[in-house]
Every structure is written in structure tokens, then in C-alpha cells.
Amino acid sequence: MAMKWLALVAVVFTGALLIYGVSDFPDWGSADSPANGGIEGAGRSVSQTFIQETKPLTHVPNMVTAVLADYRGYDTMFETVVVFAAGMAIFAVLRVLKTVDGQHSRVIRDRSVDGDHQRIIVGTTCKILIPVIQMFALYVVAHGHHSPGGGFQGGVILGASFILLGLSDGMETAMERLSEGKFVAMAAIGVLIYAGIGLLSQFVGRDFLDYGALQPLLGTPDEGWARSHAMLGVEVGVTFTVTAIMFAIYVNLASKGELKGGL
Amino acid sequence: MDQAGIITIISVALIALGLLFFLGAAIGLFRFPDFYARMHAAGKGDTLSSLLVVLGFAVYQLHDFDFTFSTLEFNLQSWKAWMFHGDGLIILIVLKLIAICAFIMITSPTCTHALMDAGWEDGIEPELKEKGANALAKDIDG
Incomplete structure (x- = not known):
């Protein structure tokens, strides 16, 4: 009970801080706000700066993806951490670590008589489609720094292809391809790739996630290409985490945390 | 009639036909008597109509397409220009x-x-017309 009151006090305090912060905002739709009119003396507004400088500074034709992976790289990194934390929370809530052997909460359906025709049609379709889906996922990831797409979307598609394998051919078949040890490691490696690229630019002597510093390491002609390539790198990290967590959520929900039997 | 007009007519015809089948699928979904008949309407109608509509889109893309391939010559440079900056994109x-x-x-x-x-x-x-354990088998036989 005391914890509940403590939580309420914390929530009210945070809310009050946020509302207090709102009072410092510029007026709604104000032409002089930093986003629209620019800071006095600086000349350009924030959006104008992005529109004019994104392409020459990062070689990324789509400025939205450049803002996502480069200018607000911190935000995207912690979004990845949020996905990772969500997966770990699912794991903590659902995963049953001690089970009696041979006693599953869900009976594996006997497919020998009635299920065969279903298995042939759905199984064959999935067998044709899963490689195509995974190829498309990699395409979306590879375009992450260049056009709409990227790690989150590609990761979800890649995770969905594993879920499809689990749905069509049994969860244990999918678990053979992507076992628990592998997907937990993958989720952590994804965050590590993202933070590692950030740290790498710090080792070179610049700010965290300042990808331009990686130019000598990547051997690119200028800093813009280094930023472009590093963006692809962090997108790959995001993909690892999102894929693993998507699949982790599915297997934990489908088997009530036992990772046996399943749907 | 010029090329763009013909292409537009073909694509609009395809899309309109697709929408007609969509309408059929929607009516079937509401009016058919049981689950299986409804799924049959939705499955068949949806597949064909989506195919026709997307095919209509594909045809519409060709309204600027140069069917005579006048810019295309037998050398790598013109092929590259065609592929990456010309009609190849279409x-x-x-x-x-x-x-x-x-x-x-x-x-x-x-x-x-x-x-x-x-x-x-x-x-x-x-x-089924006849209720009972073997009604489906009878219905299929007779």
C-alpha cells in the first residue's frame, strides 16, 4: 500500500514538472518559435536547417531517416532499449523456468488424421513465402538509411517470418531455427551494436553517436558518407533487437512461458 | 485516340471490374447463409478483385511508357540510361x-x-438441406 502512495506521489510530481515545463514553450503556432522562425541572431529555423543541410552533410536523400538515425540518435537508441526492456519484461512475467517433464499446459494437437491436408496447404504456402518475406525484410533494413524503412520495420517483418514458421509448422520447429539462447543473445547484441557504434565515435575523440568521427575507421571520402554508413550500422543493431523480441514475445505467449509444445 | 487515353481506359476498366467483384464479395459476406458459404464469397471475391485492381494500377503506370523503345539502342550506355533514368523505372x-x-x-x-x-x-x-450426422456426405454424393 505504501508503495502505491509512493508511486502516486512520483507520478503527480513528474506530471507537475512536465506541466511546469510547458509554460516555457513558445506560443502555439508562434512564428518566432525556434522550430518555425529560428532563434534570434541564428538566422535559420530548425526545420530549414534540416532541409538544407541533411543531404550535403549526411548524403541521405530522405531527411526523416537522417533525423531518426543521426540527429536524434539518442532517442532512437533508447527506443531500441525500450523494445529490449519490453522483451525482458515479457520474459520476467511469463517465462516458467521450472516445469515437470512431459506435462505441458497445452496439448499438442494430433495432426495425423485431420490435420494433414491443412498442414500441406498452409505449410507449402509458408515454405514458399518465408524466404521471400525474409528477403524483403533485409531489403527494408538495407534501405533504412536511404529511404523510408529501417531497423524497426525490417525487424518486425523478419520477426514475423519466424512467427509464421512457428504458426505453420509448430513452434518447436521455429525454436530449432531460433532457440531461446540465440534470441536473447540477439536482442542484447542489437543494443550493443547501436551503443557500440556510439561509443566508437567517443573513443575517436568526439561526442557519443557523432558518426562523422568514424570517417578514418570506415575509410570513406568524407564525413557525410561515414554518417550514412554508420546509420546503416545502427539500423542493423535495431533489427537484431526487434527481430529477437518479436519472436520472444510470440513464443512466450504461445506456450505460456514454457517454450514447449505451443500452438 | 492517343496512348495515354487507351491505357487509362484499360486500367479504369480493370479497376471498375475489380470493384464490382469487391461488391459481390461484400454482398456475399452478408447474405450467404452459413460460415463456409460466406468465407467462399470473401475468399474468391477478394482474391480476384484485389488482383484486378492492382493489375489496373500496373497498367495505369504505362501511360507514359514508350512502346516503340525509340531511345533504346544496342549499346550499354543507352541501356543504362533507359534502365536507371528512363522507362526502366516504369x-x-x-x-x-x-x-x-x-x-x-x-x-x-x-x-x-x-x-x-x-x-x-x-x-x-x-x-445443409438435410440435418444429421452424414448429411454432408449425402449432400456431396447426391
């Missing part, structure tokens, strides 16, 4: 739309089948 979009068609054709019937199978395993009885 072909790329058309191929993507055709790929979507292929995927709809594979997945939509499978999806309908899986839903129907789930319904059958769940024990939804089809509505």
Missing part, C-alpha cells in the same frame, strides 16, 4: 505491382482455407 514499378499480384494470389486463398479449416475443427456445422 517497368520496375510494374514488376513490383505484378509481384504484389502474385503474393495475393498465393496468400489470399491459403488464408481463406486456414480460416475455414479452423472453423471446421471448431465444430461449426455447415447449413
Whole structure:
């Protein structure tokens, strides 16, 4: 009970801080706000700066993806951490670590008589489609720094292809391809790739996630290409985490945390 | 009539036909008597109409396409220009739309089948002329 009151006090305090912060905002739709009119003396507004400088500074034709992976790289990194934390929370809530052997909460359906025709049609379709889906996922990831797409979307598609394998051919078949040890490691490696690229630019002597510093390491002609390539790198990290967590959520929900039997 | 006009007419005809089948599928979904008949209407109508609509889009992309290939010559440079800056880009979009068609054709019937199978395993009885244990077998035989 005391914890509940403590939580309420914390929530009210945070809310009050946020509302207090709102009072410092510029007026709604104000032409002089930093986003629209620019800071006095600086000349350009924030959006104008992005529109004019994104392409020459990062070689990324789509400025939205450049803002996502480069200018607000911190935000995207912690979004990845949020996905990772969500997966770990699912794991903590659902995963049953001690089970009696041979006693599953869900009976594996006997497919020998009635299920065969279903298995042939759905199984064959999935067998044709899963490689195509995974190829498309990699395409979306590879375009992450260049056009709409990227790690989150590609990761979800890649995770969905594993879920499809689990749905069509049994969860244990999918678990053979992507076992628990592998997907937990993958989720952590994804965050590590993202933070590692950030740290790498710090080792070179610049700010965290300042990808331009990686130019000598990547051997690119200028800093813009280094930023472009590093963006692809962090997108790959995001993909690892999102894929693993998507699949982790599915297997934990489908088997009530036992990772046996399943749907 | 010029090329753009003909292409537009063909594509509009395809899209209109697709919408007609969509209408049929929607009416079937509401008016057919039982689960299986409704799924049959939705599965068939949806597949064909989506195919026709997407195919209509694909045809519409060709309204600026140079069917005489006048810019294309037998050398690498002109081929590159055609592929990456000219009509090749239109072909790329058309191929993507055709790929979507292929995927709809594979997945939509499978999806309908899986839903129907789930319904059958769940024990939804089809509505037949004659009720009873072997009614389905009799209905198929006679």
C-alpha cells in the first residue's frame, strides 16, 4: 500500500514538472518559435536547417531517416532499449523456468488424421513465402538509411517470418531455427551494436553517436558518407533487437512461458 | 485516340471490374447463409478483385511508357540510361505491382482455407438441406 502512495506521489510530481515545463514553450503556432522562425541572431529555423543541410552533410536523400538515425540518435537508441526492456519484461512475467517433464499446459494437437491436408496447404504456402518475406525484410533494413524503412520495420517483418514458421509448422520447429539462447543473445547484441557504434565515435575523440568521427575507421571520402554508413550500422543493431523480441514475445505467449509444445 | 487515353481506359476498366467483384464479395459476406458459404464469397471475391485492381494500377503506370523503345539502342550506355533514368523505372514499378499480384494470389486463398479449416475443427456445422450426422456426405454424393 505504501508503495502505491509512493508511486502516486512520483507520478503527480513528474506530471507537475512536465506541466511546469510547458509554460516555457513558445506560443502555439508562434512564428518566432525556434522550430518555425529560428532563434534570434541564428538566422535559420530548425526545420530549414534540416532541409538544407541533411543531404550535403549526411548524403541521405530522405531527411526523416537522417533525423531518426543521426540527429536524434539518442532517442532512437533508447527506443531500441525500450523494445529490449519490453522483451525482458515479457520474459520476467511469463517465462516458467521450472516445469515437470512431459506435462505441458497445452496439448499438442494430433495432426495425423485431420490435420494433414491443412498442414500441406498452409505449410507449402509458408515454405514458399518465408524466404521471400525474409528477403524483403533485409531489403527494408538495407534501405533504412536511404529511404523510408529501417531497423524497426525490417525487424518486425523478419520477426514475423519466424512467427509464421512457428504458426505453420509448430513452434518447436521455429525454436530449432531460433532457440531461446540465440534470441536473447540477439536482442542484447542489437543494443550493443547501436551503443557500440556510439561509443566508437567517443573513443575517436568526439561526442557519443557523432558518426562523422568514424570517417578514418570506415575509410570513406568524407564525413557525410561515414554518417550514412554508420546509420546503416545502427539500423542493423535495431533489427537484431526487434527481430529477437518479436519472436520472444510470440513464443512466450504461445506456450505460456514454457517454450514447449505451443500452438 | 492517343496512348495515354487507351491505357487509362484499360486500367479504369480493370479497376471498375475489380470493384464490382469487391461488391459481390461484400454482398456475399452478408447474405450467404452459413460460415463456409460466406468465407467462399470473401475468399474468391477478394482474391480476384484485389488482383484486378492492382493489375489496373500496373497498367495505369504505362501511360507514359514508350512502346516503340525509340531511345533504346544496342549499346550499354543507352541501356543504362533507359534502365536507371528512363522507362526502366516504369517497368520496375510494374514488376513490383505484378509481384504484389502474385503474393495475393498465393496468400489470399491459403488464408481463406486456414480460416475455414479452423472453423471446421471448431465444430461449426455447415447449413445443409438435410440435418444429421452424414448429411454432408449425402449432400456431396447426391
